[in-house]
Amino acid sequence: MKSIKLIMLCGLLLIVSCKSFAQKQNFDVISYTLPKGWQQQQNGGGMQLSITDKKSGAYAIAIITKASVSSASANENFDNDWAKLVSGTVQVNGNPTISAPTKENGWDIISGGANYTDGGNKGMANLLTATGGGQTMSVVLMTNTKLYQNELSLFLNSLELKKITPNTTTNASTSSSTQTNGSSIVGLWCYNLLETSGYANGYPQYTAGYFRKEYLFKKDGTYIFRTKNWSAWTKEILFVYESGTYVVHGNQVTVIPSQGRGEWWSKKDNKTTLWGSRQKASDFKLEKTTYTFEIKYFSGSNDNVLYLNPNKSTQRDGVYSQDRFSYTARDIDKSPIDNPPGFKVGL
Structure with missing residues (x-):
């Protein structure tokens, strides 16, 4: 070039x-x-x-x-x-x-x-x-x-x-302007951040840790939100589960939680794929929240990305800093988050 x-x-x-x-x-x-x-x-x-x-x-x-x-x-x-x-x-x-x-x-x-x-x-x-x-x-x-x-x-x-090309730009803008109905938001939307300990010689130094969040919006108007944080710098795993209903009006979606909980779990053999035992409850509150949402398709990476803007910080999504929270579409059966052993909804 x-x-x-x-x-x-x-x-x-x-x-x-x-x-x-x-x-x-x-x-x-x-x-x-x-x-x-x-x-x-x-x-x-x-x-x-x-x-x-x-x-x-x-x-x-x-x-x-x-x-x-x-x-x-x-x-x-x-x-x-x-x-x-x-x-x-x-x-x-x-x-x-x-x-x-x-x-x-x-x-x-x-x-x-x-x-x-x-x-x-x-x-x-x-x-x-x-x-x-x-x-x-x-x-x-x-x-x-x-x-x-x-x-x-x-x-x-x-x-x-x-x-x-004009079509590439149109695809991105069309996705955000027309996919604002209830069916467009249906699916699994994931956020995955790999943990680093800094940089050396220009290289990010990855730990084994990760920070994951996801929304599953179902066709029946219900949703599930989950978080799993496995950090190399903490002794325990954070797990959050929330469920409820959602309503879409134009380019806004309101999530109405009915139940939810946060938990700290011990690690097992210090492996990121294993769970230890439940240690204690984590602070977690149910927050009815209305988001302005936008969906964009990017041909370069072949990704659909969901942007949620609550215009405030929520415990569910994290600290808001004048920016939107982004979640990438994944197949329903390819969630990067697994439930703890023996987990039962409502307990």
Whole structure:
């Protein structure tokens, strides 16, 4: 992609050849080629490409994030991702130098870079964000050496975003504007956040922990809400179960709980898939809540996403910070949450 190449290579200043590249690969809304000898690993949030010289400690990292829903501007998305993906992981020396924004395949592209310090390492960090069709994605580059600059340059030359067509944007907006009846919200909607302990050399350090929430809206007008939090930093597992009825009026849904409870359970063998024994009740209150809701379809990730906006914090969803809570559609039989052993509704 010429735009990306011209924008981001200005920080690398390289002349390269294409001999060290393999076949092009696809990830979410972007395609790329993996440099020869590099390792790649996919997680829930994106794809990580890296290479390290064990003798010298030199490294280079490229992180491709999965496209996510965004109604923010291209500049806002860059600022947000710079704070989260760059300055939130390493000590950046000053504000990023921003290149002139460009547009490619329907995406608004902004990039910038700055020097950073990571412990005893000093290097260069570059961030590219692409915004379009109600989505945003980013590419992060970090390196503490000139050893891998050829590979980084070739990688950037290979990047190509999927073209956003009028139909792609229409699909996203149509989903949010027309799917606001009772049947559109029926189904299983899940939220899953993997726990991290911080970052090292630009890599998120995942624990085994996770934080999960889900709504199951049934055709008969009843719903079930569940939470399961398994954190590496707590001794116990939090489990929440709530059920009741819901009513849809236009683009608003009101949940009316009839019963619910929160519990703390012990861990068993410190395994995330096992339950120990019930320890105690957790504070939990039943809250009748009206949400403004919106459903969007994203062709890049092939996901339907439900946005719930209560305009306030709820114990059910969590702390509200002027943003919507998002839940992704899953098959009814593929819930990531399991009930504790011997669990019975109403007890």
